[in-house]
Amino acid sequence: MKLMTDTAAIAAAAVGPSLTLRDEMLAAGLLIDTGENGLYGRSQVFEDVIERLNLAITQLGKDQQAEVLRFPPAMRRTDFEDSEYLKSFPNLAGTIHSFCGDDMGHHRLLRALDDAKADSEDDRGDAWLAQQKPTRVVLTPAACYPIYPVMARRGALPADGRTVDVLSYCFRHEPSLDPGRMQMFRQREYVRLGSPEQVMAFRQMWIERGSLLVKLLGLPVEVDLANDPFFGRGGKIVADSQRAQALKFELLIALADPRGKTACLSFNYHMDHFGAIWKIACEDGATAHTGCVGFGMERITLALFRHHGLDVDAWPDDVRALLWGDTETRVADALQAAQATPTATVAGERA
Template sequence: MNTMTDTAALAAALPDTAAAPSFRDELLAAGLLIDTGENGLYGRSQVFEDVVDRLNVAITHLGADQQPEVLRFPPAMRRTDFEDSEYLKSFPNLAGTIHSFCGNEMGHRRLLSALDDAMAERGDERGEAWMAQQKPTRVVLTPAACYPVYPVIARRGPLPADGRTIDVLSYCFRHEPSLDPGRMQMFRQREYVRLGSAEQVTAFRQMWVERGSLLVTLLQLPVEVDLANDPFFGRGGKIIADSQRALALKFELLIPLANADSKTACLSFNYHMDHFGAIWKIECADGALAHTGCVGFGMERITLALFRHHGLDVNAWPDEVRALLWGDTQARVAHGMQAAQAATRAQLAGDGA
């Protein structure tokens, strides 16, 4: 039997006096997000999607000089590639598989009988017996936008001498239902993925820490980049997380989102070392095992941060932010990058004096 949703449980626990509306309540009341009745699963309004689209344009201009290969995948990937990725070793609780009915007429009758029984029950209290007639398919839900990239690149053979940079965007799934609007079950990741030598990948990551911070600064949002680790599963997960932090493999750009007291990772900067290179036998031009890294933009999270810090009416956002998103985005991004490079050169000159 399913338990009641977090929303229903929260409502049952509230006193008679109305509590102050949460950020989620405000987003739903404004129609920016649409409640589906399932925690972490939302519809998006035209206004919300327009902001996401404008952000994507800015991110494209931010990485245009890298001349990335643009790849777009559906929000599902081949199950064997998912198994090879070792995602289940670290995040079994977040994975989402896809099942379908694969039986005969007798099985169909059993499914319909169990479905009738379920539909006779109340809402979220319905039984799940009909799902016994479902079988795993050959595809699973994509957990991160970069995951389909590695097997595709591996099948092409050795990398060119300067490696490869891939621009990828996908809806992703993670099973962590929550009332926090920044923790959705289905969300979009825009990523730039780098494959090459260790030196190429680490330089790429440092560049994107700077460029990601620049974008957030241009959006007039607070910037805080911090060493981080992934939420590895189980008792052994702490050991892995400690190792990840010790090797400084992951940084996150944090922005207060649901409330002022907590910060949410809206961008992540990751160095995988040769983990994916070894799994899929991706080689550099010289035959060495390829290293990989990526910068990930949480599209919904950045959009939510804009509504959180600038208000729910996009027409009242700061002029500079509106000009960046709805004006000459390319010119403003280019000007921001030039100013940042000039500041870096001046700092280096000052340090060398």
């Protein structure tokens, strides 16, 4: 199946080696420039790869008997406030505002908007925003955030805990020319709620499975200890503590950042942070611990284009067979082979 238009192929061929991955993706029509850094349209080819990657992830977690939940890319403002996200990442959060005024307010808004439009696009004022007020919803910062209050309302967890499969667009106010650092992007997550032992075993399993998937995709694997980008001077103390307790690992792949590799998967142990906030209890009454594996859908897709080229028809046969062939069988066979000869991936391993 041909998935690259002749026009895109010609544009891609004309791209010089000095251009960045972003330039190449835009020239090939795989990403669509909106005029705002970190905000892109996606082509049919790009979305097709995302869809097939998503199917491979589903097959990878098929035996987990996870509850599938899908939420819009927004969540209740009160749940967001309770999550303590603003304590750690105030610079990344996105709120949703709307006009809530009367006729006079509307007239003020329109006058301010006319004044703004009279200026050049780069110098436009934002006085019209004074007529906007916060709504009761905010943009979702991570796919797993909406599930915790939902789980809390159900009461105590069953003895074997719960596993949830969630996928959502997420927002982080982080405008950048690096296509691996989008402001709106998709996260696919498997989230585990239960005892510390259940969550730690879950995370180790997904470090191994996530690494296996990346190898099947023909991409280099490097899993390393990491920390979240906590805000401010106090954030360094929190980040150091997170690393000291080995709460977060990331699978890193070279994308577009010349300074280093980009996290394409993350493996997180939250301890009882979310369990305590929302009073999620285990069957025995203990506060539930949580953890998750997060797949950066755009980032993995970018890695595929970065390492295999812009024409999906020319990707390695094994990669094409995984994504456009019998995905279920290939993932199942790989899992079976890995279980027969376990080789746990640890921090710093490279393949």
